[in-house]
Structure formats: C-alpha cells, structure tokens
Amino acid sequence: MTKNAVTYDDVHIDFTWEEWNLLDQSKKTLYKDVMLETYRNLTTIGYNWEDHNIEEHCQHSRKHERHERSQTGEKTSEYTQCTTTFAYNSHLQKHERTHTREKLYECNEFVKAFGHHSHIQMHRKTHTGEKPYECNQCGKAFVYHSHLQMHKRTHTGEKPYECNQCGKAFASHSHLQMHKRTHTGEKPYECNQCGKAFAQKGNLQMHKRTHTGEKPYECIQCGKAFASKGHLQTHKKTHTGEKPYECNQCGKAFASHNYFQMHKRTHSGEKPYECNQSGKAFPSPSYLQIHKRTHTGEKPYECSHCGKAFSWMCSLRKHEKKSYCREPL
DNA sequence: AACCTGTAGGGAAAAGCCCGGG
DNA sequence: ACCCGGGCTTTTCCCTACAGGT
Numbered sequence: 001m002t003k004n005a006v007t008y009d010d011v012h013i014d015f016t017w018e019e020w021n022l023l024d025q026s027k028k029t030l031y032k033d034v035m036l037e038t039y040r041n042l043t044t045i046g047y048n049w050e051d052h053n054i055e056e057h058c059q060h061s062r063k064h065e066r067h068e069r070s071q072t073g074e075k076t077s078e079y080t081q082c083t084t085t086f087a088y089n090s091h092l093q094k095h096e097r098t099h100t101r102e103k104l105y106e107c108n109e110f111v112k113a114f115g116h117h118s119h120i121q122m123h124r125k126t127h128t129g130e131k132p133y134e135c136n137q138c139g140k141a142f143v144y145h146s147h148l149q150m151h152k153r154t155h156t157g158e159k160p161y162e163c164n165q166c167g168k169a170f171a172s173h174s175h176l177q178m179h180k181r182t183h184t185g186e187k188p189y190e191c192n193q194c195g196k197a198f199a200q201k202g203n204l205q206m207h208k209r210t211h212t213g214e215k216p217y218e219c220i221q222c223g224k225a226f227a228s229k230g231h232l233q234t235h236k237k238t239h240t241g242e243k244p245y246e247c248n249q250c251g252k253a254f255a256s257h258n259y260f261q262m263h264k265r266t267h268s269g270e271k272p273y274e275c276n277q278s279g280k281a282f283p284s285p286s287y288l289q290i291h292k293r294t295h296t297g298e299k300p301y302e303c304s305h306c307g308k309a310f311s312w313m314c315s316l317r318k319h320e321k322k323s324y325c326r327e328p329l
Numbered sequence: 330a331a332c333c334t335g336t337a338g339g340g341a342a343a344a345g346c347c348c349g350g351g
Numbered sequence: 352a353c354c355c356g357g358g359c360t361t362t363t364c365c366c367t368a369c370a371g372g373t
Contacts, residue, residue: 177357202359230361257363
C-alpha cells in the first residue's frame with residue numbers, strides 16, 4: 001500500500017505559550033509520548049516523513065507571534081460550517097475534526113482514535129482498565145464519577161426530569177426530550193423510500209431493513225437471519241428450549257414474554273378484545289381479527305389450483321392436500 | 330369452522346451509555 | 352479532570368400475521 005508523505009505539522013497539536021506553561025512535567029512528557037507514539041505508528045504502517053527530527057519538534061519551542069495573538073485575543077480563523085471563530089489555525093483544525101469526524105490521534109491498537117488530545121488519557125483508561133468509580137450495588141465500574149452517578153439512577157429509580165404534559169419522569173434530560181416527541185408527534189426521521197416518518201433515528205434505521213432485506217443477526221444453529229438482535233435472541237430460545245417466563249398458577253413456562261402475558265389471561269379470564277358485532281371477547285387482538293372474518297365473510301386464503309377461497313389457513317391446507325384438486329387456475 | 334398455542338417480524342418507546350463541548 | 356447535554360445503540364414491550372394442532 002502506498003502511503004502519502006506526512007509532515008510534523010500534519011499530526012501535531014498546537015498549544016499557546018500559556019497553555020504549554022500550564023502543563024506540568026508529567027503532562028509535557030505525556031504529550032511527547034503521544035507524539036512519538038503517533039510517529040512510530042504511522043511509520044509502522046508505511047508512512048514516509050517529509051520532515052525529520054520529530055523528537056526535536058516534540059520539545060515544543062513556541063513562536064513569538066503565537067504568543068502575541070494569545071495576548072490580544074485576536075481571532076483570525078473562522079470555520080465556515082458553524083461560524084465559530086478561533087484564535088489559532090490549529091484550534092480551527094481541531095474543531096473541524098468534530099465536523100469531519102477526522103480522528104487524528106490513534107492509540108496503540110489502531111482500533112480507536114480521537115478528535116481531541118485531551119481525551120487520550122480517558123481512552124487510555126479503557127485499555128488499562130482504570131475505572132475508579134465503582135457501583136456498590138452491582139459492582140459495575142466507571143471512568144468518571146458523573147458516569148457512576150447516572151448509572152446509579154438505574155438502581156435508585158431516580159428520575160429528576162419530568163414531562164410537564166403527562167408527568168412521566170426520566171433519568172436524563174435527553175430522554176425527556178425524546179419522550180416529548182410522543183406528545184408533539186414530531187417525527188424528524190423520514191424514510192426516503194416509502195416516506196414513513198419516525199421519532200427516533202434508530203427506529204428509522206431498523207425500518208430501512210424492511211426495504212433492503214438486511215438481516216445482520218444470524219442464528220448459528222439453523223442459519224435463519226433476523227433484522228434485530230432482540231428477535232434473534234427470542235428465536236434462539238426455540239433451540240435452547242429456554243423458557244424464562246413461568247406461570248406461577250399452572251407452572252407452565254414460556255419462551256416469549258409476549259405470549260406469557262397472553263397466557264396469564266387464560267387464568268384470569270381477562271378478554272379485553274371484544275367483537276363489536278357479536279359481543280364475543282378474546283384474550284388477544286390476533287384472535288379477534290380472525291374471528292371477525294366469520295362476520296365479514298372475508299376469505300383471504302385462495303387455492304392456487306382451483307381458486308377456491310377459505311377463511312382459514314388450515315382449511316386451505318386440508319383442501320390442497322386432497323388429491324382431486326390438481327387443476328391449475 | 331372455530332378456537333388455541335406458539336413463533337416471527339415490524340414498530341414505538343424507553344434505557345443505557347458514549348462522546349464532544351465547555 | 353470533570354460535568355452536561357446530545358445522540359447513538361440496545362432493550363423491552365406491544366401489536367399483527369401466520370402456521371399448525373385440536
């Protein structure tokens with residue numbers, strides 16, 4: 001693979017004189033380490049260096065003109081996408097990466113990279129496993145105290161953000177904002193194939209799979225594929241025989257939470273779905289839908305040989321099994 | 330024909346958590 | 352070094368469709 005030549009300026013981070021002086025010796029050493037690491041990593045994967053003496057650059061001597069600009073607060077660089085202004089081109093470049101998603105600082109594994117040098121230390125903790133803030137209830141540990149605080153709300157049930165329309169509360173502000181769309185009907189994510197709109201981006205992404213036929217989750221036992229991980233997990237239970245939902249009245253167990261809810265109604269006698277024609281009630285909307293065919297006369301199942309229609313799939317199957325029906329339509 | 334049991338799939342909403350900006 | 356808010360991913364739950372058995 002041919003690599004373009006790179007220069008020190010392509011990869012280094014620019015500090016003001018004041019910024020550099022604010023760094024203690026350990027941070028200056030860290031900066032130097034990171035720069036050398038980047039240099040070695042790029043060299044390892046085949047980049048050539050147009051300039052040399054990276055080590056010397058890393059000693060970080062500052063130019064007088066930069067110092068002067070930091071004194072006056074003069075801002076000379078503007079980014080055209082969001083009009084934020086910056087005192088230095090280097091700050092502009094750093095900001096631009098948040099738009100372009102360019103990730104300049106790569107860690108040793110070349111797996112994860114960063115737009116901000118200040119987050120390298122945080123990322124390093126993910127490799128060293130350093131997570132000083134541990135949840136005393138579940139043992140889960142976090143890099144930052146604030147992350148632990150947020151996690152703790154999953155145990156305490158603390159939900160400080162309340163919807164002023166329905167009173168429902170949420171653990172985070174962003175979740176409340178999302179919830180509010182259920183009241184406003186705001187659906188900013190529209191499918192460009194069928195025009196259907198969704199309140200959440202992830203739900204649109206999932207919907208798009210119904211057009212593309214993409215089914216990334218495959219069962220390793222039978223090869224059957226699913227569009228969502230959750231549906232694969234439910235399917236897997238048909239192989240393992242896992243039935244986590246047990247009825248405490250009859251002891252019968254079920255793989256699906258959905259069906260378990262329905263089963264419980266056979267004990268309670270609850271039949272919330274009522275036919276408005278006959279008044280007959282059913283424990284699930286599925287049953288009701290099929291029952292309604294007895295009134296409408298709807299016969300959606302048609303024999304591909306003789307064209308005869310049936311209300312019930314099983315009636316069609318029985319019909320097709322009979323040897324006398326072999327004439328094409 | 331009608332009902333019951335069970336699985337699969339689409340979608341809405343919420344939960345968990347990561348990341349960028351400050 | 353840390354907090355906050357936005358947003359991405361994952362999970363949960365509901366509804367519908369349908370297959371197969373009684």
